[in-house]
Amino acid sequence: MTQPLFKIEDLKVSIEGKQILDGVNLTINAGEIHALMGRNGTGKSTLANTLMGHPKYEITGGKIWLAGQDITELEPEERSIAGLFLAFQYPIAIPGVNVVNFLRAALKAHRGGDMPIKDFRILLKEQMNLLSMQQSFASRYVNDGFSGGEKKRLEILQMAMLNPKMVLLDETDSGLDIDALKVVAEGINRTMTKDRGVLLVTHYQRILDFVKPNFVHVMMNGKIVKSGGPELALELEKQGYDWLGKETKHENQATAN
């Protein structure tokens, strides 16, 4: 059997002593898109940030594998270089650092050296065009005073420039109008390859009409409680999460008995 691109094994995480993730298991193969859904506060962003290596989240158990490499203990920058990318739910502003210089530094870190300025310019222009971003955007300070939609676009631009193997998208669709949603979804689809894996955190079916998931998972109380195909998202859209709560309570009781 070929090894999976990305594997999360029984991941347990706490923040400031409080347990948030309670044993998450998930395998994502190259070429697959997985959607992760769930109510507010169930641990989706905690999972995404733990996978990226946020220092605040303490891993108390389990392992994370990327392309056969155990990345559980790696620093965020090492994970990034290894090919992991997180599009943040709430991207952070870096006042005074413009998009161009930021992207140049990131690309330099990934390539282990500077890219000729001409090539960089061509690449950036092309990617910005594809995301319907005006050129003036490049000289603005990273996420500083950006609208919600602009922030999400910049996340996708970064993804397109860095070309990661494994992409985590944390509510990249939230707060977007329908046109922006299409642009962002196209950005995700256009850069998707048979070598890439995607984990897309969302609350809405809307984006899944454009970015078609192979699998849908539901998170509750820091655990994936249900997995299925694309139809699961449609069901959640119709019925909400209540029915699942009951179902899983039963399951839990069953295992307890």
Add this chain to the structure above:
Amino acid sequence: MTTIADISKDNVSKTAQTVGDPAWLKANRDAAWERYSATPYPTRKEELWKYTDLSRINWGKYAVGTTENVVLSTLEKDAAARGAIFCTLADALKKHPELVQKYLGRNTDTVNGKYAFENLAFTDRGFFCFVPKGVKITTPLHVETQSTQDGATLFPRTIVVLEEGAEATVFDQFTSPNAKDGVIGYTNARVELYVGQSARLHYLQMQNWHNGMLHLLEQHAELERDAYLSATTISLGGHISKSTIAAILKAPGAVSYLFGLGYGNDKQQFDHHTMQTHLAPNTTSDLLYKMAMNDRARSTYTGIITMTPDAQKADAYQSNKNLLLSKTARANTVPQLEILANDVRCTHGASVGTVEDEQLYYLESRGLSREVARDMIVHGFFEDLIGKLPEETLKNAVRKAVNDKLGTTIELEDIAL
């Protein structure tokens, strides 16, 4: 070898000889020497010297009479033809003694006491820039005062005069090319800026000395009616760096901007004292000083806004922002107001902050190492200030100097798409 510790009147004469003083200057020096001898060194009991203690400096380490380079860029032909002057102080004294006499030592206002007399008595280098009425110089004039010798002592004096309606940009840099570790030095500089009616001066002063330098600087600017001054101070080098920067708004309509940027690491100490002095109605002054301190470095900012009874309808702003990059770095900020007019606007603010973990994490998640991420945030912290410089070449010179100091190689120049 004579040092600062055993300096005598003899050294005044020697300096006068080396520089080639006209009689009036020699007389000025002698008078300054008398005051120097009669004045004790300031102590930490004095408000201005509370944060910078020079009482334990061994003045015997610094040799006087060292010669060091002053390198100037050339003046545009057109401006030169119209009477503009940009040359070393020694040259100016030879070629334009009457003109220099009008300005050199014209102003003896000082808060630096003994050190100011020391500079006047021993002024040994510097430059003179004179832009006559209506002449506009577009290319920045660059002068580099260099220190290369161990134990060198420098007493530079910068004089910039803009007559009515004149314009110029001056980049006054203090630097130590190829200085080796452990090399020491002492600089006591005086800067005088005279901005005439409706004249516009951009003055950028940057010290990126080697780390063994003790740097003292006192800058005095006078603004006439409707004059415009933007004076930026960049402090990067030296083990102790103390600058006193004054803008005196003498006539209605004068506008001054004072900007300051400092980055300290290791055990560097920075002390910036600013004075925005409004002597006339409808004058405006603005100030932004940004300091980032790493390791055990320390920054003190003290600034005073003075509004005399004549300064009705004057506006003054003052802001000092500090970024601490380590647990052991320190920043003091002491704003002060002295308002004697009743119809004025005056605001000031100060802050001391640290780099946010979330910002570091965001940058690291893009593959930047912690060091590069932090340096990027530092650059970002300075960027609004750098953006206020008038020329792209000057902006890039400052970015590069900050970059060199930080030691990481981040590309920062603006690239158009």
